[in-house]
Amino acid sequence: MSETDIAKDRLRLWLRVLKATRSVETELRENLRQGFATTLPRFDVMAALSQHVTGLKMSELSSVLKVSNGNVTGIVERLVEDGHVLREKVPGDRRASRVRLTPEGEAEFARQAAAHEQWIDGIFADVAPEAAQGMAEALDAVARRLENKDETQ
Amino acid sequence: MSETDIAKDRLRLWLRVLKATRSVETELRENLRQGFATTLPRFDVMAALSQHVTGLKMSELSSVLKVSNGNVTGIVERLVEDGHVLREKVPGDRRASRVRLTPEGEAEFARQAAAHEQWIDGIFADVAPEAAQGMAEALDAVARRLENKDETQ
């Protein structure tokens, strides 16, 4: 197989990844909207916070979620309005603030996460465990290459 | 392995897919912006049109790209302003319009597509052909399940 054929195959693979990801996200978005009156970005923020009981700084949040700083500002703002999240002052640094789930936010997220796991389980039901293994490695290889891009160049 | 363990594995796999997809999209977005002063959605529309020389109706575009109708309206609007795309009247149906690449749009997209293929080739360089095979099948299984969701239910 020639070099350019390999490139075409990689392109096709990427288009497949993209199509599947969009389909899954569309499904999740709709389920979250209808079942919990929330959005994917809000779910993502709450998921990140649920894994850090002590909270996360705004900069940590945007770093974990790989989105821009200004983006997080708005989403957290709305989550605060909803009472799912609160901002705490960081002692010794008046620039920073730490974001945590409120008790209500924790309870709400627990319900959302349980449903979310079931949705994913159903969507990925036809994926064989062996295929999942190879897939995970391939995806990690892609992510790793992009992470190290700036360092090596 | 228990049922719930399998569900957790599927969740982890999804999170991997999501992370890799976001990384790739971020890279592509930045490359398109810096190299061609364009965006991912515009590239996607032009890519769809480049595969249909006779053009696509607005509804066909949104169906192919799996985005909402209103979304396509705005993107095409801006592509028309840029001179990359034009709208034609559809004879016999005054509601519809057909969108096509202009000659300038075709030439510009050819340059973008060539670069895009190289970017993807580099990003996916570490993915073995065998892994790609299994991955493609798994992704198709996911997409298929979501496509048939409404029919079966």
Add this chain to the structure above:
DNA sequence: CGTTAAAACTTCAAGCTTAAAGTTTCAGGC
């Protein structure tokens, strides 16, 4: 014909997203 339902779009409001610019605060030098 006239009515009615659906199709093909566009518009709208709300929210998401980014890159860039701006603000406040902090940490080191001098």
Add this chain to the structure above:
DNA sequence: GCCTGAAACTTTAAGCTTGAAGTTTTAACG
């Protein structure tokens, strides 16, 4: 004690995205 640069955010402008509502046109039925 100041300056200077960086860090941690917020704000802003532009564009993307959706779901819902609105407009015009078509098609079908009686």
